[in-house]
Amino acid sequence: xxxxxxxxxxxxxxxxxxxxxxxxxxxxxxxxxxxxxxxxxxxxxxxxxxxxxxxxxxxxxxxxxxxxxxxxxxxxxxxxxxxxxxxxxxxxxxxxxxxxxxxxxxxxxxxxx
Amino acid sequence: xxxxxxxxxxxxxxxxxxxxxxxxxxxxxxxxxxxxxxxxxxxxxxxxxxxxxxxxxxxxxxxxxxxxxxxxxxxxxxxxxxxxxxxxxxxxxxxxxxxxxxxxxxxxxxxx
Numbered sequence: 449x450x451x452x453x454x455x456x457x458x459x460x461x462x463x464x465x466x467x468x469x470x471x472x473x474x475x476x477x478x479x480x481x482x483x484x485x486x487x488x489x490x491x492x493x494x495x496x497x498x499x500x501x502x503x504x505x506x507x508x509x510x511x512x513x514x515x516x517x518x519x520x521x522x523x524x525x526x527x528x529x530x531x532x533x534x535x536x537x538x539x540x541x542x543x544x545x546x547x548x549x550x551x552x553x554x555x556x557x558x559x560x561x
Numbered sequence: 562x563x564x565x566x567x568x569x570x571x572x573x574x575x576x577x578x579x580x581x582x583x584x585x586x587x588x589x590x591x592x593x594x595x596x597x598x599x600x601x602x603x604x605x606x607x608x609x610x611x612x613x614x615x616x617x618x619x620x621x622x623x624x625x626x627x628x629x630x631x632x633x634x635x636x637x638x639x640x641x642x643x644x645x646x647x648x649x650x651x652x653x654x655x656x657x658x659x660x661x662x663x664x665x666x667x668x669x670x671x672x673x
Contacts, residue, residue, distance in 0.1 A: 452604075479659075491650070491663040498659060506660065538604070546654040546661060547593040549607035 451475075454539050454553035461560050467526040469556055471539030479542040480522035481550070482506075482514065484535040491538065497522055529560045563587055565653050567664035574641050575672050581637045582667040584651035588632035595652040595661065596625055596636055605650060608636075641671040 455470035473480065481496040483506075493506030495514040503514050511533060515523045522541075526533055539553040566585045574580050586594065593612045599605040609618040614629040622639045638645055648668045652661040 481661075488665070490665040491652075493660055496659065504659065545592075546659065547610060547612050549595065549610050550597075550605075550661070551607070552604035554604050 452539060452541050452551050452553040454537075454556050456556050457554060459556055459558045461526075461529045461558065463530060463560055465526075465529045465560075467529050467558070467560075469524040469526075469537055469539075469558070471522045471524070471541075471553055472520050473522075473541040473551070474520065475541070475543070475551070476519065477541035477543045477551075478519075479544070479546075479550075480516065481540040481542075482512075482522065482524045483538045483540065484508070485538060485555075486535050494524065529558075531560050534558060534560045563653070563655060563658075563662045565651060565662050565664040567649075567651055567667050569667060570665070571668040571670070573670045573672065576642060578641050578671075579637065579639045580641055580669065581635050582649055582669075584634045584636070584653075584664055586632050586634075586651075586653035586662075587655065588630060590655045591629040591632075592654045592656040592658075594627055594629075594634050595654075596634070597650045597652070598647045599650055599666070600647040608649075638669075641669070643671045643673050645669060646671045 452473045482494040483491045497503045497516040513525045537556045540550040542550040596608040597605040611627040616627040648666040650666045652663045
């Protein structure tokens with residue numbers, strides 16, 4: 449079974465803190481994605497990576513950065529957390545091009561106070 | 562701007578009813594269409610990935626069809642069960658794009 453594991457299920461951080469969300473997949477997938485999900489807005493892509501050290505901006509990259517030093521790990525970084533980054537964050541991975549299914553982590557519910 | 566629309570937004574059915582939802586997407590430069598089921602407190606799980614016009618896929622009581630020329634896909638659930646209650650998401654990718662474009666989903670509630 450493919451497993452995508454996110455480091456935390458729930459997280460509470462203070463405004464201005466630097467926040468790291470970690471995602472690890474165990475199936476040697478090339479592609480990894482970070483999404484956020486907000487009510488009424490659906491899944492929005494923050495960043496994705498199609499290879500180690502490669503990254504591309506998604507639709508809402510502002511206020512975020514990412515790191516992919518190893519194939520299995522894709523980290524999302526909130527440089528200075530703000531209350532409008534309170535959201536559900538989902539990591540996903542997929543093998544090869546986008547004609548194969550994506551596998552999702554369990555999500556991290558981040559609250560910034 | 563690429564846009565994926567799903568309808569209806571929500572649906573309440575009785576156990577045993579059959580139901581279907583629609584996903585509309587741009588018909589030009591089609592690459593793949595994905596369907597996912599997202600149950601509360603769980604991760605989204607893939608149901609189908611379809612790439613060819615006229616594709617029909619089936620998994621148990623759930624099936625999907627694809628029309629890339631007119632830009633729509635239908636998801637059917639035969640004999641709905643309470644465990645089918647979930648949000649059903651579709652996502653589209655275009656040939657020149659590495660990203661999936663997601664619809665807002667159809668929320669299905671099946672009453673026992």
